[in-house]
Amino acid sequence: KKTTRLYTSFPIDQSQKLTSALSSILTNQAQVWSKYRDQRDAVNQDPQVSEFLDATNLIVFNLLNDSNFYTEVSKAYQQWVVLGNMVIFHEEKDPIPGSRKYPGFKFTALHLSQVAWVSNKDGYVDRIAYRFELSAEQAVEKYGKENVSDKIKTAYESNPDQKFQFYLWIGPREKSKISLKDVSAPEERAFEAITYEVGSKCKVLEDGYYEFPMYCTRWDLLPGEDFGRSRAELALPDIKSMNKLAKNHMIASDKDINPPYLVNQRDFFGGEIRQTPGSQTVVKDINGYKELVSMARTDRVMDLYNEYKSNIASLFFIDQILLPPRQDIGQMREAEVLQRIKEKHTVFGPVVP
Secondary structure, eight states: OTTTTOSOOHHHHHHHHHHHHHHHHHSOTTSOOOOOOOSSHHHHTSHHHHHHHHHHHHHHHHHHHHTTHHHHHHHHHHHHHHHSEEEEEEEEOOOOTTOOSOOOEEEEEEOGGGEEEEEOTTSOEEEEEEEEEEEHHHHHHHHOTTTSOHHHHHHHHHOTTOEEEEEEEEEEOOGGGOOOSSSOOGGGSSEEEEEEETTTTEEEEEEEESSOOEEEEESBOOTTOSSOBOHHHHHHHHHHHHHHHHHHHHHHHHHHHSOOEEEOTTOBOSSSOOOSTTOOOOBSOGGGEEEOOOOOOHHHHHHHHHHHHHHHHHHTTHHHHSOOOHHHHOSOOHHHHHHHHHHHHHHTTTTOO
8 A cells, every 4th residue: 555656666775775774884783883981081091991881881782682672773764764753762671570680671663653752952852742552451461450541441351452542751850859869769760751541531650761761863953843854855856756757657668568549430340459469350441540659758768767766866875875886896905995884974974973
């Protein structure tokens, strides 16, 4: 259903290539891609501090590998490239009963139709509303039977698969209610998280986070905007033109392969023109029966099609993030390869600080 009005998959392919490049360049699972530093340069020069930060960085990297981070971030990158925004919800896994081991991370890539956010005075997102759906059985399992509405309790007994809508609100808590202890109760943490059941307005959970748990990333922002703009939005005129051109090219090619016919009035007896191999069509005068030759310039269509392809590939950075074919550049030395990889990173410099 999503591709019934598409006549070329080239723009989709280019967006997926940019998504794969972002995964490889920014969050490569095969190598440590983050680095922790103290705000004070003098502290970073201390060997013990440097060793501690490197060890901490490695621990977090291993926790990411043990979680679903790379699966979810690849989904989020697709929205980032095409829609200009992405949201990832970062939580802790449920603790293992009887175990003191840290349970690990849990990530969820949120669809943009489910969220709305507001930026603070510094331009950072610190308030977000997230709408999601749970079955009656899932709601009872997640929030407890004593915390859900009577409607969910009834559905849990009679129809546990019935779906219900919920809102999760996360935002900064009033400063007077925040505890500065290393470990504080959920209702005393810096960010409040309140879940409501839509319809009944029943508050099913009041929780809290020490830090804002939503990563809301915008590709490109104009002054005064809360939601970002994407490369696909910039390429949209070329994408629409290319799609229409591909459709017209198919129509023109179909006319060449299965052309229409001209028949003189009263010269045609068969009721229809038969075009299957070996069939016969009876006419009075063979000269009154001929193909209508299309004068379409399919060669010009392909020139424009290739021009649009080049424009779209450039707008998605494909011509900059992919190395040229080896037959064009020959064998490269290691230093040259590293330099080209460094140049790739500069492409995303204004987007990813």
